Amino acid sequence: MVVSRETLQKIRDIIEKNYAKLTISVLGKKVFSPKELKALRDLGIDTSKTDSLLSAVYHHNFINNPRKDSSPTSVEDIEAQQSQPGIKPEGDANEYTVQNLNDKTKQLIDKLKMDVVTRIEGFIRDNNDQYKMDALQNLDRSSLADELVKESTLGRVKQKLRDSSREATRDWMRVALTEMSNAIGIGSVDRIVTDNRGSDLDEVYVYRVIVGDALTCKFCRHFYGDVGEAPKVYRLSTLLSNGSNYGRKSDQLMPVVGATHPNTRTSPVIELKPGFQVLPGGRVTYIGMSKWEDYIHEVLVE
Amino acid sequence: MRVKIILEDGESELDAANSLQKALEFHSSGAAHDDESFDDPAMVDVARRMEEIHSRIYTDMIREINELLDEEYSNGSI
Numbered sequence: 115m116v117v118s119r120e121t122l123q124k125i126r127d128i129i130e131k132n133y134a135k136l137t138i139s140v141l142g143k144k145v146f147s148p149k150e151l152k153a154l155r156d157l158g159i160d161t162s163k164t165d166s167l168l169s170a171v172y173h174h175n176f177i178n179n180p181r182k183d184s185s186p187t188s189v190e191d192i193e194a195q196q197s198q199p200g201i202k203p204e205g206d207a208n209e210y211t212v213q214n215l216n217d218k219t220k221q222l223i224d225k226l227k228m229d230v231v232t233r234i235e236g237f238i239r240d241n242n243d244q245y246k247m248d249a250l251q252n253l254d255r256s257s258l259a260d261e262l263v264k265e266s267t268l269g270r271v272k273q274k275l276r277d278s279s280r281e282a283t284r285d286w287m288r289v290a291l292t293e294m295s296n297a298i299g300i301g302s303v304d305r306i307v308t309d310n311r312g313s314d315l316d317e318v319y320v321y322r323v324i325v326g327d328a329l330t331c332k333f334c335r336h337f338y339g340d341v342g343e344a345p346k347v348y349r350l351s352t353l354l355s356n357g358s359n360y361g362r363k364s365d366q367l368m369p370v371v372g373a374t375h376p377n378t379r380t381s382p383v384i385e386l387k388p389g390f391q392v393l394p395g396g397r398v399t400y401i402g403m404s405k406w407e408d409y410i411h412e413v414l415v416e
Numbered sequence: 417m418r419v420k421i422i423l424e425d426g427e428s429e430l431d432a433a434n435s436l437q438k439a440l441e442f443h444s445s446g447a448a449h450d451d452e453s454f455d456d457p458a459m460v461d462v463a464r465r466m467e468e469i470h471s472r473i474y475t476d477m478i479r480e481i482n483e484l485l486d487e488e489y490s491n492g493s494i
Contacts (some may be wrong), residue, residue: 121488125481132477139469167462174458187457189465234481270490275478282474283467290466294459325455379454 117238125238126231131157133227137220140290142166144213145220165193168219169212171294173202175301176308180384203308211300212239219293226285233281237274241267288377295373295380302382303371306350309385319386319410320353321345323377323396333379337369344394347386347413369415 134154142164143151151161167189174192178185186192196202245267252259255350303320310318320337323345324330331340339345348369359375373380389406390398401409421432454460 117485117488121484124484128477128480128484130472134478136470136473139473140466167466171459171462181456183457185456188461189458192458192462264489268485271485272482274479278472279474279478283470286470286474287463287467290470291463294454294463294466298454298456298459323455381455 116242122235122238125234129227129234131159131230133223133230135159137223138163140167140223141216141220142169145216146333151222166212166216166345168215168293168297170196171297172212172215172304174300175202175207175298175382176203176305179302179305179382181382203304208304211304215293215297218296219289222289222293226282226289229285230278230282234275237271237278239410241271243336292373292376292378295378298380298382299370299372302384303350305355306383306385310332310350315351315354316349318350319347319414320350320383321347321386321396322383322393325381330379331375333364333367334374337367337374342394344413345392346415347392347398347410348415349384353383 122241131154134157137145138154138159143161144166145165146154146161168405170192172191173196174186177195186195187316247262248263249255249260255263306318306320307315323333324338324341335341337346346369353369353371356370358372359367359370362368364375367375371383384390386397386398389400389403391401391409392398419436421429421436423429423432454463
């Protein structure tokens with residue numbers, strides 16, 4: 115079975131179209147230019163979706179920081195809450211953040227698409243090569259035998275395509291979880307900054323509660339406090355100045371506002387108000403302002 | 417760091433080494449995070465939605481490619 119260059123191009127077009135569908139379904143149509151949207155409509159893609167799941171994550175963590183028992187617990191709840199007039203933060207800064215999160219995720223989806231193109235073309239080229247070798251070794255085989263070989267290699271390619279879904283899902287979830295983690299961290303911090311308008315961010319104290327199971331990695335345990343320990347407390351300015359861990363090697367990772375590492379399950383950054391102490395698990399208790407100064411200097415990670 | 421391995425009855429050192437290797441690969445692959453994600457149920461639901469969307473679209477894409485290959489094979493292009 116030798117797949118022609120023309121067929122490979124048709125396969126690329128199918129991948130292109132379906133990853134555009136993925137982008138629209140997750141990020142909405144705003145990440146595409148009007149020209150791109152027209153091209154997608156011409157391909158028969160529904161371009162009407164306006165909502166972005168990633169924007170919803172950002173707004174959820176802005177609105178519900180700290181999270182309460184009454185906070186949304188599903189996508190439907192999130193949509194219902196965010197449909198209330200005036201509940202979502204408005205302004206250039208928030209819009210910039212949402213746009214940046216969506217644009218970056220679109221870039222990562224484009225990269226995933228190229229990886230899928232490479233992987234699928236790889237299967238097909240391998241099979242072409244195998245067919246060619248077989249044909250060279252059996253130059254005088256009958257046309258019936260040749261048809262049987264073709265059918266068999268076609269079946270093999272189709273099986274490899276089906277088998278590729280596990281790897282593709284794993285790659286996609288790495289992107290989805292990491293970008294959700296960025297949106298969670300940034301949304302929660304934007305809320306804290308908004309609540310502390312005019313304050314010195316050196317004097318705003320924050321912590322993060324890690325997911326308390328065996329899967330949490332050593333970096334998150336080290337940076338934010340292990341299970342059973344009180345969460346570590348940072349100045350908000352420290353987390354902000356640590357920037358992003360994108361592109362950093364594991365020995366250069368730092369406690370940050372966004373995703374600490376790929377595949378992380380980031381929780382929101384929460385403000386520790388003056389006079390309060392944070393306990394293991396993230397509960398807070400009032401200790402009074404007289405003990406606060408000593409407490410904060412004792413626990414603060416500089 | 418040192419790891420102490422206690423062998424079960426009938427388990428060889430090679431079995432233990434294989435199990436340890438698998439566990440390390442599973443952890444470093446990121447798949448360990450697939451089943452259980454965020455501590456916020458709303459975020460767990462968003463992640464589940466993202467996985468569903470991808471799964472549906474990827475399955476459709478593979479079906480379309482397979483149909484194309486069948487079609488090209490039937491008409492003698494391959």
